[in-house]
Amino acid sequence: MSAKTQTYLWLIQRLSAAVLALCVLVHLATLIYAVRGGLSAAEILGRTRGNLAWFAFYSIFVFAVTLHVPIGLRAVLSEWLGWRGAGRDLALLGFGVLLAWGGMRAVMAVFL
């Protein structure tokens, strides 16, 4: 892999980390509000379904996870297990797709 691609991956890893830190804080605040407000499942879904702003926020959350996790695992697999090459990247791509599919499935269940 070229040095340029490595730099891009490094940058994406850091940017997605910053986005995730922000998302976790917003997610926490939302959970505290819902739990402390004693909202029932019906009321939570009543507020989230059809709300495009929350749909966009959680889609970004899932997207950041999808980028951050495979890139992080890539470094671990290379340095700890010595697994390099196309096989590793393909496996990580598959893992990324799994995260994106699972995450968006949950997001769509809540918001659509």
Next chain:
Amino acid sequence: MHRLSGIALALFLPVHFWALGQALQGEATLESFLRWSEQPLVKASEWAIVLLLAAHLTGGVRILMIEFLPWRDWQKTLAALAAAAALAIGLLFVLSSTAHAQGWPQKPVKFIVPFPPGGATDISARLLGQKLTEIWGQTVLIENRGGAGGSVGAAEAAKAAPDGYTLFFPSGSVVTANQYIYANLNYDPEKDFVPVTNVVSGPQVLTVPANSPYKSVKDLIESGRANPGKLYFGHAGIGSQTHLAAENFVFQAKLDATAVPYKGEGPGLAALVGGETHFFVGNVAASIGHIKGGRLRALGVTSKAEIPQLPGVPPIASVVPGFENTGWFGIVAPRGTPKDVIQKVYLDTRKALQDAVMKEKFFAQGLAPVGNSPEEMGRAMKEESELWKNVVKARNIHVK
């Protein structure tokens, strides 16, 4: 540490997404998911994830600062630890709050009803208690603690542990009027309780024994005016809703009658059937059985118009212009009860009241579901309290 926690979180994420996607297919499944998440093993894994997330963030923030900020090492470590601590505290707060709201109730819940069985308060509490038992999966026990216009039960409820497992189910006047009537009240409605929700409200009905010579409200009023102090009316205790309703009627109809307190609405109505008293202004819920059973005769209702449960019974207002009186029954909790538990009781009560069968059962008792929020109930109680303060003063109703 950063990498190890990252690996663990990476493995957890697909499971989390999958479980969430499965659970959020509908409201019912989300409720079951929330119940499932209360299991000790799931709870323990949540706590482990909190620690992992905190550890991962500590490392992550430190890496970002090493790479992007010209700080000294100890400053970076300190900042990273502060960020992690903030996250951990936030997450632990969420988990503990969730545990409280979703973990309650873990055992039977007790409603203290400050009147004996058979009265409207008792009937309302039992009807709601049955439905909440279904919703919570825990038995709602009704404990009748009658006496002194509801004050005995209120004092006991005020002293109960504020954990949500003992709630107070009074009629309105116990928490809005008794403080002005009883000189030595051993509870303070405003300081000892917080509102949860007004469950049901409804008008009252003026009844006389089936063999009474009074066939109408007009007959009763004329007799009361002609024989001052010779008419006796029963009530559920000094300061009870039935007492205040009857006093209101006597005052507005300008007749002279003598009040006879009983330990509750049930005993008061039984005494009326037995001829101990001449009339009773009772809640429809408690009186309707006696009326339909032919033991009591209904002369008038306290609503502005006739009510469907008692067709042919005219409003007292047709004889005493402007007369109206409404009773209500609700839930209040000992002060200090967790806010999330109060919210849950309110929301689940509202849910119970929306049930068609429940509506029908309350309708048959002459009661209409209310289910207002704790804030709305608090405001309504304050307004009513002011009203009774004035009435009690004007009518000089006091117990020393």
